[in-house]
Amino acid sequence: MADDDDFDFGHVPIAWPVYFGDEECAKDDRRVLLIAQLSGWFSTKEGWECLAHDLSLTPDCRVVMALDYGVLRSTCPIPDVFAALDMQPLEAVACLGCSAYEVIFAARPEASKGLAVLKGLKPKKVVVNFSNYPESAVKIRSLKASHLGRIVTVTGSVVRAGPVRPKVTDMSFVCGKCGSVAKQSFEDGRFCPPRACAGEGCRSRTFAPSYSEASAMDSQVVRVQEVQGPSGGGDAGNVPRAVECELVENMVDSCSAGDVVTVTGIATPSSDDRGGGGGGSKAKSQFRGSCASSLYVKALSVVAGPGPGGREPKPGEVGDEDDYEMIAKLYSRHSGDALALFALSLCPGIYGNEMLKAGLVLALFGGSRKHLSTAGRGSKSKAPLRGDAHVLMVGDPGMGKSQMLRAVCKASHRGVYVTGNISTSTGLTASVGKDGGTGEFCLEAGAVVMADQGVCCVDEFDKMGADHQSLLEVMEQQEVSVAKAGLVASLPARATIVAAANPEKGHYDSSGSLSENIKLSPALLSRFDLIFLMLDQPDEEVDGLLSEHVMRLHGRGSGKENIPALTFGKASQRRRAGGRGGGRGSQRSDSGKDRLLERIRALQSSGTKPVPLEVIQKCVVYARKHVAPVLTEEARVVLKRCYLELRSQNANCVGGIPITVRQLESMIRLAEARARCEMRERVTVEDAEDVVAIMRESLYSTVIDEYGSIKVGGRKKGKHAEAKRYLTTLAKMARAQGRRTFSVQELYGIADDIRLQVDDMVNLVEELNYAGELLKKGNGMYSLA
Template identity: 45%
Template sequence: MQDYCAICEIHEDNNVFRLLVNSLSPTIYGREMVKAGLVLGLFGGTQKYADSQNNIPIRGDPHILIVGDPGLGKSQMLQSAATLAPRGVYVCGSTTSTAGLTVALSKEAGGGDFALEAGALVLSDQGCCCIDEFDKMGGQHHALLEAMDQQSVGLAKGGVVCSLPARTSILAAANPTGGHYNKAKTVSENLKMSSALLSRFDLVFILLDKPDEETDSILSEHVMALHSGANSSRGQKDSAAGSSWRETPQSVLQLDDGGDERTLVEDLKLTRGSDFDPIPAPLFRNRCVFLQKFYKDLRRSRHGAVSSPVTTRQLESLIRLTEARARLELREEATEQDARNVVEIMKFSMYDMFTDEFGMVDFQRSKNGSGMSQRSQAKRLVCALTRAADQTSNAIFTVQQIKDIAREIGIRVENVSDLIFTLNKESYILKKGPRTYQLQTED
């Protein structure tokens, strides 16, 4: 009865979404849009089935990835999400094995029978699994592909063939290689992660540590107030700096919002946080036509691009997040305002993926491809290697020769080794031996 009264009290709040967002890790100042994405991941959508026999499930739980520089509170937000979830598991990618993530098969001591030991994904079934240090997992990434898409973990070992449910939302945090996010590269290049895995995340947030005198001053007051046990008066009344560390221009990913005056960022400004328990409610909802319009506009803006990052997966992500937005207010049907909130969160997360190191919006970039500046420089290097191969009648180059040619044509790349890695990944050059590559010519 006490829980019921608490749920009713939360539900009667004028802005339930703001209450839940600011109750998630209140020690982290600002970052309202990132917290909003994590809250939607906690509540999740509704699992559906593609056939009448309920044999082919359609994923209903969204997956969220946070990428950013160290020291921005990514781990604390994940720990808070795992603590607040009814069934939450927190693991660190650097100390987790494949069996620890999925399932392990072992023999019992007495009779010699096989026993299944559940991993983090199975233990967090119908909950959330928070994975920190996601970039340091290495070979464990392939074990997540089935669980993230099919929401089950298969095992075939020692004559035992089974499939265990893993209906969980994966909330992950990763640090870019080199310790700092390079805007000249895409998300895939910064994390050295496969596109198959990145495409399964519904939202990808990029956190950047940008020096700003006003923001740093307010943030330092907030941290000092936390350590002194007092409330930051300035932080409570002025959270604009926390939510405007990176404001999305109105011209980027523009969509007619019907004349709404208040944006979601303004609506989620930091207030005094209060503890809450997520409200699990198996509610079913209808889809919003507003999502289809946003999806079609994205597809239209990407028409003619080299590699389109906008597929039906983005539309399914919008549906899942809209269902979660309606669920957190205990509503059986999603409204158009729910869809607008979700679209604004997705636009916020997509903005940095399309922005290069000069702050310009480039729609030819994608989180799975390569940066525009690096693509143009890679094309110049391939042309220079082709000319050198024609002159010497030798298509085999050493790493030092490639670096010398890159230096001659004035390529602006901080580390030419990364460019060589990209060319090898795209099959422009093939590794023939230690520090030796062969140029692939078109015959």
């Protein structure tokens, strides 16, 4: 490399027309001087390392120079560069690209040949992508007129990604009178033909565009919305703001709807349509004809995730040695008790519910996502098998379900919190809207798409009506398929669903099944790996401990998050050793549950302080990225034995959730999450036993009775059991009589003959019709499905 003194500062840049068009190039122009200084510095050893550190090519063989502002600031000795970036960023970026072009293709071509990216490449425009610009970080809602023309860095979620369109940058026009050719550049993509012919003696105003000589580049407009909610960390409660960002050249298709990105670019005003390019667009701007302008960001770089130059550091990011050492010390201090520690720390303000909290922690860590070959060995066609575990909390009001949801959302590295009573099916999954500039249809991400590879918490799950049926595909296939307005696409939605629901009548009715209490379809319930009931049952000792817990919690000073108000005493441990309600555990033996509960309560009684949710977040991110546990043969035996026991007892099940192979897959996922929580690569027998204990706890009051067996007919039959018995009787009569159609009077008569125990027979027939078991034929006739 040469020194600055060896470079000709009087040299007129050969790439001037590429970056500045037909503008006159004078040797005393400030841009020429800056290009000469930058070319001299890029020719030095430090400058060449900065230039050649990250080079790539676009599909049309343009050179992309990814320039880190922090590195440039620490190594470049030219102060005019940073002044230009602050006051005239467009000119400064063009000067950087022009000087890089000078060095690569003119001043030092022999050094460029040593790089594999540039080997055999003809001179092409060098595109500068600026990143890591912390001085320009600004919140989206803080973008004002003072930022116009300046470099800004914004962070948010992509809620809309428009189509990729060619943007015409310059075009030749042929005069219709004298035939002279005039070349016109389009600033910001606005179609602007010449006003009058510049030919001698010709003042014609009629021009024909020459499309064959037009220059164009790829362009895409995305809409970025600020991250809000429990995991957003700021401005919660305000209406989220959004800004449009224009991506060009190599940045198009670099992000999709639902991605969290950090965009560094130039804040630009626009009072006209930006998407015209060739003048064919008829879309009119909202502000056309007025002095107001809309603001958009002309992107210089797009980075996935909030980076160092974003609004805030990436939540849960484990990127330095301090975080790694913190995780190592935490696990060395609590070796084998990480699950108990995290369950203790998840939501200390809610008393008890240890097994529920442990299940939520396992949902945060999740199992391993697998891909199964669908066409034999060596086939490239593979079907994904989800590793995320979904959890449903059903309980009486006032049990703290919403607080647990928010705690899970804060502990997740990417959490989205929504409420079902004000959410629609398209708001949860994806919708199709019109692009304001082009008028074309484009996809808009919903909550589960924005929570991709994270957690989507849905409160008031029972208030969604029929909208929750849109989650059937999301919870199993983990993608959202859209076919609207000519758009057919599948968006990734690899999110863990954690939902909370209240019983329909305000209080859970133990005589009815789970479906009857919350009015959710069995297909949807079967997709949840864990379903916990939180029942408000009177208990003198438990109520006394709970009241003491609440009094201590409200008696503490503010600002002490994640600090327990009450520890378990020996009496309460003996009283509640059996789990929820106190009575069940005394009539069954469950070593896995007792062992897990004892570990959680031992940590709490010893005065162990809960860890902050940010620490749990970092552990979750690290474990999901670096730990992929596999089942051992001993763990397989434990899980298989539990599944076969539940399955054998399920033969005569008349209520609750049927035991299918999905429960076995759920236990496998949870066992992997249990090992991942401890940062282990192999699932041990203890992990499997803990998961079996959590699974059995989730099945209580839904499938398993107070004696530890699957609910069977004969003790207390609910509405679901009577409906099943009624349909079985109808099926037997249909086979015997050779017909499948019955009148309303016959339906009522059959119910009386078998002494059907229902309060309202009319309501039962309507529900069976709605469920598709009885099909209404008209004239008071019904047919079996």
